[in-house]
Amino acid sequence: MSEVESPRLTKHHIAVAQNASGRSLNVPIYKISDNLPGPSVYIQSSIHGAEVQGNVVIYHLLQALQHTQIHGEIVLVPNCNPVGTNIKAGEYTMGRFDPVNGTNWNRGYFYDEQQVRDFAASVDEDESPDIIKAEFKKLLLASIKAKLEQPWGLGLAQQLNLTLQKLAVKADIVLDLHNGPVSTRHVYIPEYAKHAAQQFSIPHCIFIPNVFAGALDEACFCTWWSLQDRLRERFERDFDFGVEAFTLEMGSQEVIDFAEGEKDAKGILGYLASKGVLDNKEFQPAKMQRLGVTLANYKTMFTNFGGMVEYCVKPGQKVKQGDVMARVLNIDNLEDEQAVHQVIAPCDLIPMLHFPSASVLSGTQLYKCFTNYVEL
Amino acid sequence: MSEVESPRLTKHHIAVAQNASGRSLNVPIYKISDNLPGPSVYIQSSIHGAEVQGNVVIYHLLQALQHTQIHGEIVLVPNCNPVGTNIKAGEYTMGRFDPVNGTNWNRGYFYDEQQVRDFAASVDEDESPDIIKAEFKKLLLASIKAKLEQPWGLGLAQQLNLTLQKLAVKADIVLDLHNGPVSTRHVYIPEYAKHAAQQFSIPHCIFIPNVFAGALDEACFCTWWSLQDRLRERFERDFDFGVEAFTLEMGSQEVIDFAEGEKDAKGILGYLASKGVLDNKEFQPAKMQRLGVTLANYKTMFTNFGGMVEYCVKPGQKVKQGDVMARVLNIDNLEDEQAVHQVIAPCDLIPMLHFPSASVLSGTQLYKCFTNYVEL
Amino acid sequence: MSEVESPRLTKHHIAVAQNASGRSLNVPIYKISDNLPGPSVYIQSSIHGAEVQGNVVIYHLLQALQHTQIHGEIVLVPNCNPVGTNIKAGEYTMGRFDPVNGTNWNRGYFYDEQQVRDFAASVDEDESPDIIKAEFKKLLLASIKAKLEQPWGLGLAQQLNLTLQKLAVKADIVLDLHNGPVSTRHVYIPEYAKHAAQQFSIPHCIFIPNVFAGALDEACFCTWWSLQDRLRERFERDFDFGVEAFTLEMGSQEVIDFAEGEKDAKGILGYLASKGVLDNKEFQPAKMQRLGVTLANYKTMFTNFGGMVEYCVKPGQKVKQGDVMARVLNIDNLEDEQAVHQVIAPCDLIPMLHFPSASVLSGTQLYKCFTNYVEL
Amino acid sequence: MSEVESPRLTKHHIAVAQNASGRSLNVPIYKISDNLPGPSVYIQSSIHGAEVQGNVVIYHLLQALQHTQIHGEIVLVPNCNPVGTNIKAGEYTMGRFDPVNGTNWNRGYFYDEQQVRDFAASVDEDESPDIIKAEFKKLLLASIKAKLEQPWGLGLAQQLNLTLQKLAVKADIVLDLHNGPVSTRHVYIPEYAKHAAQQFSIPHCIFIPNVFAGALDEACFCTWWSLQDRLRERFERDFDFGVEAFTLEMGSQEVIDFAEGEKDAKGILGYLASKGVLDNKEFQPAKMQRLGVTLANYKTMFTNFGGMVEYCVKPGQKVKQGDVMARVLNIDNLEDEQAVHQVIAPCDLIPMLHFPSASVLSGTQLYKCFTNYVEL
Known part of the structure; x- marks a missing residue:
């Protein structure tokens, strides 16, 4: 677990939990940047411990990105839940929830609707969107830190989620890599970012409303969607802070498949190219049939x-x-x-x-x- | 599991789930009545599978009630979650949540705030409280049945909860018997029924607001508390439908203690006497120090x-x-x-x-x- | 779970365990016979709870056997371990061992080498093999019953195993239907019955020595193999009591596949035809490549x-x-x-x-x- | 987890397994010696993951031994099974067996009866006991290492057991600290070392025969007991290599109690004083009633x-x-x-x-x- 520093790529580890032996459970953080302006991207995998295929996707992303110029920066966090990955019950991994109390590992992220309203009410009419965005990110980060430090403590899943969210909150683009039980590939897309369906190379798209139920993608997009809505109500013009967040379902849990992972990585690179993070013409959304449903359907x-x-x-x-x-x-x-x-x-x-x-x-x-x- | 019918006591079983062998999992329903007017009482135990002491309490209640005249009726449902009681993981019982998906067995009861509002808006000003109460109970029961029959089905915990709630919804008094991990006796009391603290013989009382998070006690009291609030707002006078619901924490999980269970039963009989269900002078709330906190504390x-x-x-x-x-x-x-x-x-x-x-x-x-x- | 009695087919249930709610866990016993002389066959499935495909095989056997004349009798016991099938840990079944203590559900059958030696020493030189066999079966059954009734009791897995073995011990042919984790079809064959490899329609055969490690097949064949050896040593001639027992691995656990199950059933019917249980020409071992290994390989x-x-x-x-x-x-x-x-x-x-x-x-x-x- | 080196006390860590994230699971090894001649002592705790009280006992031993002169050396290995301690299933620890396959964590140690016989047959009649003992220890260590390095690998429990046994095999005195479920203190004593019952301060003693079933104490004492027996048979005189091994049951699992642990440590120090490891008069076996049973009782x-x-x-x-x-x-x-x-x-x-x-x-x-x- 040596720490790496190259001109473009850095790697370090953060502790996200301690086990019953008192040892820290660490998560690797890979960061790639060419110090060129552009969006900040955050990609994590395996928040549900049995959903491991995203780790292969991140491997292929890292292989490709080491030979590709980047506008902005990309942070990659594989195996982001070392507790969940390591709870065996029989031959399988009991990975969707904390085995102590049943808490879903993907339901403890931070979102505060009232904070969005208060912040929107405090914004100066003639403030630039960039400044608004930066100020609000600062506020979000401070709120997450404060929550993590509250004197009576927090439950394990929430500690884990907020520790990761301190990284994700800085990003403009957040991808959370999941798997279904026995599953085909599909993606959850917030309704305000429907265009993204054409940028991914995933045949099945579920469009979800501005409702927070605890997951990482919701925590990210609900925040900015709500802020845009509140500012539009107040100033009667549109705002677009360019923040998007998606949950990608990369096939079945309990499976590692390198060849499929390479295809999945290519699809994500196509999306990142669409967003201007890459200007390599090699990476483009695939031409394919795409089907969509509303969450209600x-x-x-x-x-x-x-x-x-x-x-x-x-x-x-x-x-x-x-x-x-x-x-x-x-x-x-x-x-x-x-x-x-x-x-x-x-x-x-x-x-x-x-x-x-x-x-x-x-x-x-x-x-x-x-x-x-x-x-x- | 023979079915019993005596003049005062009846017993039958209902199926609440089917296991992977296709067999029904049954719950016994004991009912005692002397056909005298009075409140309807519903008491269940072990919705969390490792919390078994409530079953002993119901045993002692049944022993005592067989020799005591009842005003109204009392329905007793021990071991109400036969799935949860029978999931072993090591020597202990994995009883708080569905081992398949982590769903807490006490979070899937029915409550619909909008339905309360709509019903309150439809009430005739000069309708009697008894009629209002009877009409609303009918509506609740119909809603629960409709939910259970929806064409795409429901998750196991919710199926179980709603099947039990079909019984509980008819009652004026609902007691849900739980245990903590390693625990002293305490009781959750809705703030609008604070007086009940003096009627139980439990030293520690937690007063909880009108907020629904899925539990049985909340599903019962939020419904009637909200209805009372809505009708008071509308007609500018107080309503009291006399419905109360409590979660009683009877010591530690994984423990059966007959002597403690007899004391617990006596405490519940004292509460029932306070409510007019029993007129046996033998049963009275204990004289004891009682301490209370708000949920926030x-x-x-x-x-x-x-x-x-x-x-x-x-x-x-x-x-x-x-x-x-x-x-x-x-x-x-x-x-x-x-x-x-x-x-x-x-x-x-x-x-x-x-x-x-x-x-x-x-x-x-x-x-x-x-x-x-x-x-x- | 109604009990059935037809001229040829009977069905009844036996209790093999009680759960923590005090309810009996039952196993269905299907028996088919035309009251014609012939071998007695015992087939069970799912002693390991996640290995469910054998139940489909038994379904197809029952479908076929209802239209086929039988010499001897066939006892079929699907889902023979209702405890193991119903322990969920996450979405999967924790089926290989008792979750309380880790005991493999297939390691508690009865075999007593010393008893075989003592019995062999007691046999009259001119006793007929049929009488020897009948006497020894009686002794085995009595020993199993005595073990089940010992005053300090037995562990759950052993109680279950011995209760099933009371049925299996009467049979000449015992088939125990299992599955591997992710697996191709293979069969364990005792070395003294190597010819059977050609009678099954399974491409992979493992030849196992006369060693008892607790499993049902071993308990059956070690007994008779040892008895044959002891009698040959003593009387210097060969004995063959015609008792065979096999563990068949019918593909992967956690899978039900009706079409594959029909093929598996056909293979077993071919074996039974080879043994004279069926004289329907339709059923024959498949022509196929068969590979074998010794257990050491x-x-x-x-x-x-x-x-x-x-x-x-x-x-x-x-x-x-x-x-x-x-x-x-x-x-x-x-x-x-x-x-x-x-x-x-x-x-x-x-x-x-x-x-x-x-x-x-x-x-x-x-x-x-x-x-x-x-x-x- | 810094490594310590003081004149008397050294501490280092060894990796005993790797988890699904690819990280090593480490065990601390504390060693104390004053470089004075005397027995070599090995004490481990928590091979069963939920049996944690032995770790407190080792803590108190370390506290006391830092101020006490030692003849020989003492190796202390707390929390020797970091896999078992960290498998949670509900609020409890699934610590007795590997959750993947049910293998008891205390059944994979090395013992080879044939090797003992072969070695005994190879001993020179006039060889000194010290040389015999040293030669045989060397052989045992080589056998354990060879087993660990076999080309097809070993199961996790066995890898763990043998890695620990590489340390234990060097010792003259081996103590394995366990707990029962809800338990009083008791100790397993090999029959050839019955005198030890008076040296421990534990009220209940179980005398066990020279039978190996996989546990650490058995692996240690069966080896030397058998060797002594074989040599006595061969040379018709007694041998005593002074090797003893015991399993101590220090009360109930899932419990840490510092005060009880201090008493337990004092009892062990009394035993060590009896064996000449300590000459501090403060440490002596307690005067108390001791009860004993044979294993059959x-x-x-x-x-x-x-x-x-x-x-x-x-x-x-x-x-x-x-x-x-x-x-x-x-x-x-x-x-x-x-x-x-x-x-x-x-x-x-x-x-x-x-x-x-x-x-x-x-x-x-x-x-x-x-x-x-x-x-x-």
């Missing part, structure tokens, strides 16, 4: 039964209303026609992901599906 | 370190500012003065509970404490 | 490192010495040539299975491999 | 039921035949006389430990008990 199919399930349709596959999506084995009636129960598609849909185990209790999230989707 | 002490911890103060013990609350062993420096680190009380306080394991990561909830408490 | 490849792993070769794939089997990502050195470490095949081999998670600690069982295998 | 009481249990007798308490040891609540029959079931002591006994959770499945190890014990 992105539906979770829960089971009403418990049993053993065959998943009959694949993530990314177009399914017609009435198609069989799953077959459930009933071990107590294997001899007759009650032995197999079928789950039918209630409408035309495309599953993005399905549950990774054949054994399900009632109330299990079987599939998450695009419905009423449109071509973009 | 009920503070969680998180660690900033990871390590091995001795808990130096006991739940229920008065602690002075500056007292040593915990000692932390540093296994990498056992030979010198850095071997032991002390955690100091930041103010006068009384811990209600502490973490049940000596091994803690940074960000662990070490203690939850009364601060700025008052004698009631 | 079936090798486990452990890692010496921890990290994130891409599995570069597939179960069943022929690998040459020097081929890359795995790539490991080093998140602390993503920028240079230490970023990726390769695991190289130390000799020609065929992996049967690999670990199902990309995240591995040092000492993880990465692959299990055929080495020095031969065509059968 | 140390019985485990398993449940035949599942349910919620009150433990009515305390570890260390004398129980008479017929006394109530546990009460079990039956949540499905709380209204009648079937509500509570009693577990009765089958004979006079003293429980050493009981299960730490009130929720038990059938087959749970409820108590472990001394029966037919004698005063020593």
Whole structure:
């Protein structure tokens, strides 16, 4: 874990937690810059411990970026949750939540709607957007630091999230690399940045409203979206601070695939080229069919039964209303026609992901599906 | 699991979930009534699977109530979460949350602020409170049923919660029996029902505001508190529908203690006598010192370190500012003065509970404490 | 869970355990017979809770056997470990061992070498093999029952194993249906029954010696193999009681696949036809390449490192010495040539299975491999 | 984690494993010596991750030994299993076994009966015991190293065990500090070293035969016990190499108690004084009642039921035949006389430990008990 300093690339580690042996758990921070003006980019992976493919994507990004001129700077943070990655329960990784208390590792970032309102109210009418943006970033950073230092302390997930957010809050572009259980590639895009759908090379886009539920992408975009809204209300003109944040779902959890990771990295480089971070003509968004849904049309199919399930349709596959999506084995009636129960598609849909185990209790999230989707 | 029907006592089972073998998981429902007018009472235990002492309390309640006349009816639901009670991870029970997704088993109850507003707006000025209450209960029950039947299904914890809430929503008095990790007895009381502090025989009372975060007690009292507020605003007079709901913390999780359970049951019988459900003079609230705090003064002490911890103060013990609350062993420096680190009380306080394991990561909830408490 | 009785097929349930709610956990027992002389067959599945595909195989067996005449009888026991199937830890099933104490669910069957010796010494020289076999089965059953009833009790896994073994001990043919983590199909065959390799339709065969390590197949075949050996030593002639037992590995855990299960069932029916249980010409061992290894040549490849792993070769794939089997990502050195470490095949081999998670600690069982295998 | 070197005390760290982030997991090794002749002592704690009290004992040993002259040397290894200590499942530590595969962390040490026989056969009749001992230690160390370096690798628990055993194998006295679930203090003593019962200050002694089941104490004493036996057989005179090894159970798991740890340390110092390691008169075995049992009389009481249990007798308490040891609540029959079931002591006994959770499945190890014990 030696610290590196090259003209363009620096690497250091930060401690994000301490384990029960009292040892620090460290996260590597890679930073690349050519000291040219441009956006600041922050990319992290594996906040959910079993979602490891993003680490390969960051590896391929680092390989490519070492030979590519950068406008602005790029900060890359792989394996950003060393607690989650290292909790084994059986052969798998118990990575979505703190095993002590069930807290989702991606729900403790900072966002304060009231702070946005107060700040918007305090802005001078003739202040330049750059100054407004810089001032507000300073305020956000101070707020996060204050939260981290409060005298009674904070829970582990929140400590981890805020420690990472101190880095992310400085960025104009934030990419959080995730995976689904058994999943095809898809991306969450805030509605105010819908254009970004054409800049990524990901076939499935979910457009999400300005609502904060604790995740990193929301913490970033809700802040700036709300500030833009408040300033527009107040000054009756548009503001665009150019801050964007996305959650990218890079396939299935528990999988490392170098070849797929190289494709994923190329897609992100295409997006960064679109944003002016790279001017290498090699990197461009792919020409491809893109499908989009609103969050309200992105539906979770829960089971009403418990049993053993065959998943009959694949993530990314177009399914017609009435198609069989799953077959459930009933071990107590294997001899007759009650032995197999079928789950039918209630409408035309495309599953993005399905549950990774054949054994399900009632109330299990079987599939998450695009419905009423449109071509973009 | 035979079903019982006696003149006063009935017992039946309801299925609340199905396991991966396709079998139903059942919960017993005990109901006692003498067909005399009076409040309807609902008492459940073990929604968090490791918190089992409430089941003993219900046992003692049933023993006593079989020889006591009842005004109204009492429904008793022990072991109301058979999923949570049966997830073992090592020798302990992983009972606070769904092991599949981390969802707290006590956060999926139904409450709809907008529905309360709409209903309040629809009430006739001269309608009797009894009719208003009956109409609103009917509406709540219909809403819960509709939610349970929605076509894409629901997650397991929410299915479980709503299935139980179909029973609880009919009651005037709801008691949810819980335990802390290593804990002294305490009770959560909604601020609009502060008088209840004197009716329970529990030394520590936390007064909580009209805020819904998903728990059963909140789902019950927020509904009626909000309705009373909305009707008072509209008609400029007070309404009291007599609905109360409490979370009782009956000591430590992972423990069954019959003698303590008998005392706990006696305390609940004293409360029920205060509410007119029992007129047996034997049952009365105990004479005792009672201490109270607002929720804002009920503070969680998180660690900033990871390590091995001795808990130096006991739940229920008065602690002075500056007292040593915990000692932390540093296994990498056992030979010198850095071997032991002390955690100091930041103010006068009384811990209600502490973490049940000596091994803690940074960000662990070490203690939850009364601060700025008052004698009631 | 109604009990069924038809002329040929009966179904009933037995309780194998009680959960923490005090409820019995039941296992269905399907029995098919045409009351014709022939071998007694016992087939169970899912003793390891996440290995569910055998249940589908039993479903297809039951479908086929309902239209096929049987010589002897066939007992089918799906989902024989309802405890293991229902322990979730994250989205997966913690199915290989008791989560309370780590006991492998397939290591508590009964075998007593000394009892075999004593019995062999007591046999009359001119006793018929049928009588010897019947007498010894009676003794075994009595021993298992006595063990189950010992006054201080038994651990859960052993109680479960012995309860199932009371059924299995009556059989001449025992098949235990398992799965590997991510696995190709393979079968464990006792060396004294090597001919069986040609009767199954499974491409990979592991020949195992007469050593008992607690598993069901071993408990069955060690008993009879040892008895045959002892009697041959004593009487200087061969004995063959015709008892065989096998562990069949039907692909990967956590997967239900109806089409594959139908093929697996067909293979088992071919084996049963070879043994004279079926005389339907439709069922025959497949013509296929079969490869075999001795247990000593079936090798486990452990890692010496921890990290994130891409599995570069597939179960069943022929690998040459020097081929890359795995790539490991080093998140602390993503920028240079230490970023990726390769695991190289130390000799020609065929992996049967690999670990199902990309995240591995040092000492993880990465692959299990055929080495020095031969065509059968 | 700085490395320390003082005239008497040295400290360094060794890596015993790597986690899924690729980081080394380190164990501190403290060594104290005054370079005076005397026995070599090895003391480790927390091989089972939840059994943390031994770390406090080592802390107190280090405090005392820094002011006490030592004959020989003492090596102290706290928190010797950093994997096990850091696997949380709910609020507790899943510390007894590898969560990936269920392997008990205390079953992978090295012992080779055949090697002992071969070595014994190779010894010269007139070789001095000191030379024999030194030669055999060299052989053992070489064997352990060879095992660790075998080309296909080893499982994590075994890697950990052997890495620690490389240190332990050099010692004449080995103490392995453990805890029970909810437990009184007791010690496992090999029968050939029965005298040691009077040298420890622990009230309950279990005498164990020369049988290896994988644990550290067994690996140490079986080796030397067997060697002594073989040499006595061969040369018809007694050999005593003075090697002893013990497992000390220092109360309950999941607990850190500094005051109790100081007493435990004092007891160990008394033992070390008896062995001539210390000549400080302050340290002596306590005068106390000591009770002993053979391993065959140390019985485990398993449940035949599942349910919620009150433990009515305390570890260390004398129980008479017929006394109530546990009460079990039956949540499905709380209204009648079937509500509570009693577990009765089958004979006079003293429980050493009981299960730490009130929720038990059938087959749970409820108590472990001394029966037919004698005063020593």
